[in-house]
Amino acid sequence: AQSVTQPDIHITVSEGASLELRCNYSYGATPYLFWYVQSPGQGLQLLLKYFSGDTLVQGIKGFEAEFKRSQSSFNLRKPSVHWSDAAEYFCAVGGNAGGTSYGKLTFGQGTILTVHP
Amino acid sequence: EAGVAQSPRYKIIEKRQSVAFWCNPISGHATLYWYQQILGQGPKLLIQFQNNGVVDDSQLPKDRFSAERLKGVDSTLKIQPAKLEDSAVYLCASSRQGNEQFFGPGTRLTVL
Numbered sequence: 160a161q162s163v164t165q166p167d168i169h170i171t172v173s174e175g176a177s178l179e180l181r182c183n184y185s186y187g188a189t190p191y192l193f194w195y196v197q198s199p200g201q202g203l204q205l206l207l208k209y210f211s212g213d214t215l216v217q218g219i220k221g222f223e224a225e226f227k228r229s230q231s232s233f234n235l236r237k238p239s240v241h242w243s244d245a246a247e248y249f250c251a252v253g254g255n256a257g258g259t260s261y262g263k264l265t266f267g268q269g270t271i272l273t274v275h276p
Numbered sequence: 277e278a279g280v281a282q283s284p285r286y287k288i289i290e291k292r293q294s295v296a297f298w299c300n301p302i303s304g305h306a307t308l309y310w311y312q313q314i315l316g317q318g319p320k321l322l323i324q325f326q327n328n329g330v331v332d333d334s335q336l337p338k339d340r341f342s343a344e345r346l347k348g349v350d351s352t353l354k355i356q357p358a359k360l361e362d363s364a365v366y367l368c369a370s371s372r373q374g375n376e377q378f379f380g381p382g383t384r385l386t387v388l
Contacts, residue, residue: 193376200384262331263332264319
């Protein structure tokens with residue numbers, strides 16, 4: 160069964176500082192990996208995704224993530240955080256094409272990001 | 277391209293009452309999902325439709341929850357009767373193919 164762990168429930172950073180949100184997954188083969196962001200009262204917005212190829216993935220709003228198979232990780236990074244980045248971030252794993260869990264996403268419990276001015 | 281639409285945005289009911297949520301997916305998206313997001317947790321899949329057929333409803337509490345997508349487009353999720361633990365945000369998502377899902381704004385349900 161696929162699963163996702165986000166070890167940090169809450170992270171606080173200062174505006175302009177760098178950010179790294181951790182994500183570890185469990186999946187039997189090469190997974191599809193996603194990062195979503197959720198602002199209060201809003202649905203989830205896709206930041207970036209990894210299906211295959213280059214393990215460093217660029218997303219929207221200046222975010223990037225790196226897939227490390229050896230560590231079963233897909234950490235999200237941003238070099239300089241803006242106050243508008245304050246939100247909750249979810250990592251998700253999905254089954255790859257041809258697998259029984261294709262199309263099914265399993266989410267981590269989320270990391271709340273607070274940005275101090 | 278219009279996004280996933282959901283209504284209502286908020287609903288407050290007493291326990292043992294019934295409630296229904298509506299979702300209209302992005303045009304052309306064959307797959308539709310309903311998720312339950314309890315406060316402090318990530319979304320949990322309740323049911324997945326492919327066109328008007330159910331692909332996965334293994335985590336849907338079928339004694340009280342039901343969902344339909346009769347014409348393969350919009351969908352309704354119903355809870356009857358509601359319990360206190362059903363208080364959550366109910367998210368609808370759709371996808372054209374595979375894993376990339378687009379989410380609606382959600383319906384926040386409070387059961388008193």
